[in-house]
Amino acid sequence: MPNKKNKNKKKNNHHHHNNQHQQKPQHSQNGSHEDEVEEQLKNLKLDDKKPEQAYRVAMSEIYGRYLVANRDIKPGEVLIREPALAIGPCVSADPVCLGCYMPVSLKITQYRCPSCHWPMCGPNCRGNNHPKGHTFAECDLFKKENAAAPLTPTASPEQVKNLYELVLVVRILLLKKLHPELYERIMIMESHLEMRKKNSELWSHYESNVVTYLREKWHLAEQFSTEEIHTVCGILDVNCFEIGQNFAKARTLYPSAFLLAHDCCPNTAHTDDPETYDIILRTSRNVRKDETITLSYAYTLQGTLKRREFMQAGKLFWCCCKRCSDPYELGTDCSAIVCAKCKTGLIRSINPLEQEGEWKCDKCSFTLTYKEVVKLLDKINNDLESIDPHDVPGLENFIKRYSGSLGPNHYLLLSAKYSLCQLYGKIEGYLLPNLSLEDLKRKQTYCRDFLKVVDILEPKLTRLRALIMYELHAPLLVLAQHLMMQKLISSRDFQKTIKEVIYLLKESSMILKMEPVGSTEYQMALAAEEALEKMGG
């Protein structure tokens, strides 16, 4: 569902839901709303809620069930830490080990499970015969049905993706008999089955790729009905988290985190334990009593048009959060396009909640239709995606090419800038000691451009903000040292910069230290601490 900035605005974010989200809860015909919520709560089987529990479950017409703060909550408080009910590989053409979700290949030399022949990382994989990995039950089924047969070295990406899509569905279905209590906890999740039935493209994909495949090819028709399998597919689409550290990639369902409502400028951030796959969900900023607790199901550094489309396609709702309702996206202006006619104005959606509505220049009368905007964005996005992610000149060229047609904070420009922030100083040919002054300045500018937006969209205690602050400290320090040596800045200005470097390192290490031990982010927190020590900060 998951994953990322006007300081004055931060304060206003506490009540960032529009009235639509706070509509009066729906009343059932036979009982009161309280009875209904009570019943839902019972069904949820969440751990006993102590009075000091930070949140409670509420229900509304818009959100369905969702979590609300029971009291004021400070930034960084852990609200949820819980193990997954089910875990499996993502729907992806990149094969992973069924035990630990690390990348594997389909080469002839790749280790495979001796029994079912599915690729695994090795004979000692910690997830072998493990409830959170490759179990005996699934191995038996895969062996009997020769399920891994299509995973040959010449398998097409499509074939690989289609097969990996089935694994978690099967794992959940197998729980029905083996761990009915877990199955029951999954089955109370929203599947949007009725809405999915009406979406013929979506329905027929699952009907042929999953339902028919499992019932006919893997002979599961007697055990599971068509509706049951479609329900599991819906539950996964709507509720699963994509997790993983250090190259592992998996998708998971969690018993209470699934209840979190979405917001495009959320008030929590989550991470996962690389050993246990537990989810750890923290508040990223102050949350007031009775405020909705939210996380972002979409990538926050994308424009409203694309985020809303993503949510509608997978989660089957049109987001109407404060950011989505605002043509200026909370002041970030990260969707604005330069007007091709007057060349000075910026074009924005007139009403972003009207998905297919018109876009208009703020200086002249020029307008763009929804289709024209989509076409333009798709073209530029394809251009960006065709650049090798390590190609510094390619990314620089992209920024040059589109700076005249996209607004200064446009998310596609920010995406290229973010990549460059991470490449300058880190990759061969661009290592920190060899960086030119120009490149150092570029890294610094891109970090600042990016941080300005992150400070609004993912403020305070968020990983993305910490990562970019860490990246920013290096060019600042090296540039200041250079300028000082050349006597091009006063010692006062030098001290000022050093103060900022210390602030950046402290802030980023404090945030990244909240990440689990063993994650790359935690490693970075240690590196930031080391840098601080060297500076005597």
Ligand SMILES: C[S@@+](CC[C@H](N)C(=O)[O-])C[C@H]1O[C@@H](n2cnc3c(N)ncnc32)[C@H](O)[C@@H]1O
């Ligand atoms: C992961 S589930 C959250 C739990 C769900 N509300 C329930 O009762 O099971 C995601 C679903 O919740 C609803 N939802 C979450 N955030 C929403 C939002 N900002 N606006 C409208 N619906 C939302 C949508 O129906 C979405 O498909």
